[in-house]
Amino acid sequence: MKALVTGASAGIGRAFAVSLAADGYSVTAVARGAEGLEALMVELGAGHDYLIADLATDEGLRVTAERLRGGGYTLLINNAGTASHGDFAEQSLESALTTLDLNCKAVVVLAHSFLGSAARGSALVNVSSTLGRTPKPGTGVYSASKGFVIAFSETLWHEQKPRGVQVMALCPGVTATAAQAATDVPAWLVQSPQQVVDSARKALSDKTGPVVLTSRANRIFTAALRLLPRRAALSLLAQPATRPAVR
Numbered sequence: 001m002k003a004l005v006t007g008a009s010a011g012i013g014r015a016f017a018v019s020l021a022a023d024g025y026s027v028t029a030v031a032r033g034a035e036g037l038e039a040l041m042v043e044l045g046a047g048h049d050y051l052i053a054d055l056a057t058d059e060g061l062r063v064t065a066e067r068l069r070g071g072g073y074t075l076l077i078n079n080a081g082t083a084s085h086g087d088f089a090e091q092s093l094e095s096a097l098t099t100l101d102l103n104c105k106a107v108v109v110l111a112h113s114f115l116g117s118a119a120r121g122s123a124l125v126n127v128s129s130t131l132g133r134t135p136k137p138g139t140g141v142y143s144a145s146k147g148f149v150i151a152f153s154e155t156l157w158h159e160q161k162p163r164g165v166q167v168m169a170l171c172p173g174v175t176a177t178a179a180q181a182a183t184d185v186p187a188w189l190v191q192s193p194q195q196v197v198d199s200a201r202k203a204l205s206d207k208t209g210p211v212v213l214t215s216r217a218n219r220i221f222t223a224a225l226r227l228l229p230r231r232a233a234l235s236l237l238a239q240p241a242t243r244p245a246v247r
């Protein structure tokens with residue numbers, strides 16, 4: 001069994017790599033920085049490899065897609081993602097476009113390379129976010145990119161079902177990683193990367209899908225927000241107390 005995990009050197013991606021390796025997967029870890037990838041390889045031991053690639057660039061996507069095509073992978077975790085915070089009109093257009101390149105374009109390109117040769121029993125996990133369901137002012141491009149990942153994954157789930165290939169949009173809520181201090185949201189909403197991965201792997205083995213929220217609290221919070229009128233939900237999510245942290 002071979003798995004390719006993007007953004008595998010930190011946070012949720014790293015937890016995926018460690019969990020999969022412990023279950024006998026041979027893991028290919030992808031990220032930009034060599035240091036984090038080398039540290040991961042030391043932790044995983046023999047039988048795993050890594051690829052240094054910036055997935056927000058055409059060249060990074062080309063080498064990763066090439067590795068995926070015909071590489072015998074049975075699992076792709078499209079996890080690498082980025083966010084920019086603040087009012088859209090005040091942000092640089094460049095950072096918004098980089099978010100789209102990494103969160104959307106890379107997911108599409110790598111899904112295409114993987115699914116072209118995926119055998120029955122394979123699985124594709126596209127990491128989205130609860131914000132893909134409940135867009136949050138101050139994270140407009142990020143929320144929209146994660147909404148894209150959900151819609152894309154739902155349709156792929158349906159298309160791939162007859163081929164016996166599972167597709168999932170994984171929607172973590174606030175998860176304590178280096179990218180997410182999670183200091184100003186209630187503790188009951190915050191998960192560890194390990195909890196997110198455990199939930200994803202259980203959903204894979206139970207064939208739950210196509211959209212998986214990773215905790216009961218996230219499911220309740222998201223469902224409640226979606227019951228509210230949109231204006232009220234947007235005002236609530238825009239509150240400064242939650243604004244910088246919720247992803």
Ligand SMILES: NC(=O)c1ccc[n+]([C@@H]2O[C@H](COP(=O)([O-])OP(=O)(O)OC[C@H]3O[C@@H](n4cnc5c(N)ncnc54)[C@H](OP(=O)(O)O)[C@@H]3O)[C@@H](O)[C@H]2O)c1
Pocket residue numbers: 006007008009010011012013030031032033034036053054055056079080081082102127128129130171172173174175176177178179180247
């Ligand atoms: N943390 C949360 O609260 C939360 C909530 C919902 C959804 N998510 C989603 O979960 C995923 C993982 O988030 P995280 O918090 O675990 O992230 P993280 O801790 O910031 O780790 C990001 C990983 O992605 C890699 N990466 C970043 N930019 C990259 C690029 N351009 N090309 C290749 N690799 C890149 C990083 O390594 P290098 O920097 O070395 O490239 C690192 O391995 C993301 O899609 C995020 O949107 C996170």
